[in-house]
Amino acid sequence: MLNGEKKISRPLRWAMVGGGRLSQVGYKHRTGALRDNTAFQLVAGAFDIDYERGKEFGVNIGVDEERCYPDYKTMFLEEHKREDGIEAVTIATPNGTHYEICKAALEADLHVICEKPLFFTTEEVLEIKELAEQKGKILGVTYGYSGNQMMMQMRAMIEKGDIGDIRIVELQYTHGFSSTEEADKFSDAQKWRVDPKISGPSFVLGDLSTHTYYMSQLIMPDMKIKKLLCDRQSFISSRAPLEDNAFVMMHYENGAVGRFWTSAVNAGCMDGQRIRIVGSKASLEWWDSKPGELSYEIQGQPAQKLIRAMPYLDDSCNADERLAALHVEGLSEAWANIYLKFAIAIDAKNRGDHETLENLIYPDINAGLEGVRWIENCVRSADQGAIWVDFEDVPTAQEVN
Secondary structure (H helix, E strand, O other), X not given: OOOOOOOOOOOEEEXXXXXXXXXXXXXXXXXHHHOOOOOEEEEEEEOOOOHHHHHHHHHHOOOOHHHXXXXXXXXXXXXXXXXXXXXXXXXXXXXXXXXHHHHHHHHOOOEEEEOOOOOOOHHHHHHHHHHHHHHOOOEEEOOHHHHOHHHHHHHHHHHHOOOOOEEEEEEEEEOOOOOOOHHHHXXXXXXXXXXXXXXXXXOHHHHHHHHHHHHHHHHOOOOXXXXXXXXXXXXXXXXXXXXXXXXXXXXEOOOOEEEEEEEOOOOOOOOEEEEEEEEOOEEEEEEOOOOOEEEEEEOOOOOEEEEOOOOOOOHHHHOOOOOOOOOOOOXXXXXXXXXXXXXXXXXXXXXXXXXXHHHOOOOEHHHHHHHHHHHHHHHHHHHOOOOEEEOOOOOOHHHHO
């Protein structure tokens, strides 16, 4: 169980690029990073493209005015001059800016935590991965709900053989908040998400499905996709060529099959992230509307509901427990869990602790790479008429263009 005691020797000096007053995700990052005040300390930021608004915001959340910067380049330069300069930075900006900011941060000898999807192409990810390795830095990706401890319970049960051989994987991440064209006109956060120059080659595949896809990898680390077929739609025609709905069929190397529905036009849907893993003996199902529950259904027996924080759960699950079974946990605690693991990873990297890094499970740059690979393959399949494509046969940037 986690109770806020330090896991590293001191809090890491941390900054943000983006995540200001108008950001949809900035507060999630801060509540995650600062939940355990023994992990990170927010000391600087380039919070907004509007410098005055960003500076006012930074001061209002407790950052010294002199360390609220007009842009990330100035921040990296000025913080590098300080003895107490930042050690890590979170990038909470639109997709199209991730690559250049990540590269600049690594070149400034900073550890990086970045929003998803990381970049537009796997080529870009591989380049940044090599740079991170050269610099000896961690690059983590904020797949928020992957920090929910029931993911580790599912992973442990599958590893133990509790559900038998995996046969079917059913994934869903949908909502209805983009069901009308008006959503694209009045929300700044929505406007860039449907602009290919900023969002990249996809809308919901990158914005939603990469979350659940990584969670499925976390739960089933030995399950590899052999080929997939993606059929995507733009029900709001002005969003084309970006999709607001997509269906993905998957064949896994072990013979299992999978299906993924991702959508921003599932009208009326509020909580649409579900994961169901069907084995030869039993099934497991998790739903983000009830994040502390796990359905365990053994063929021929009454259905069971496993509840977080209980002693019958696996140690790997309860290790990330925070509030005890009487009290509800959710997205904020999941973010706190992954940020704590980012801090542990950064500290281990700084100390050369390879054993900790090898055993720590968190969304690292390899998870980011697989997310971009997933998007590329889905887009490639859809754009060729919803055909089956080999998953590992990733196109080059030239082929995509």
